[in-house]
Amino acid sequence: NAGVMQNPRHLVRRRGQEARLRCSPMKGHSHVYWYRQLPEEGLKFMVYLQKENIIDESGMPKERFSAEFPKEGPSILRIQQVVRGDSAAYFCASSLMNTDTQYFGPGTRLTVL
């Protein structure tokens, strides 16, 4: 009964580098969501994906951020040319249906030097 898995758990990047965060949803779940938690702030929705489709990216910054959920393999959140303000905890969640409870992974803590 594996839950939502995320890797890496901790990621350190220098300004200008790329960060790739991976998320494997719970078994049987085909809906994936990404959230960002900045220090002293609440969790903020970024993007919602189903297999091979981005359904809602209303919370994604317009530049440098992208997400995908391929037919095979984990969902990927990609941040190009990272800046210090990207330092945060990034959480992935999955659900069975869009209207169902979202279950969260342990998060990836990104630090930009």
Place this chain on the structure above:
Amino acid sequence: EDQVTQSPEALRLQEGESSSLNCSYTVSGLRGLFWYRQDPGKGPEFLFTLYSAGEEKEKERLKATLTKKESFLHITAPKPEDSATYLCAVQGGGADGLTFGKGTHLIIQP
């Protein structure tokens, strides 16, 4: 725009001292209100989902209730292991993602 406000921001209780956490919300067409628990360095852990006013759910020492404007998380005779940040979130009718409050940081002292 959906909004969630949680109070208090922090709460310190003695072991066995019951209390309630508040979650006030404004949402366009509530699809669900969710309570999560988050321990330091970990992801949110699901506790409850409430769908309509008047609904109540219980799990061990926790009980969640819902009205049209707010939800309460009641904690009865808490233990030190109940110490955590408790998060409230809503999903509105037109939204895919959840809108979270900033949480209540609960400390239970032995």
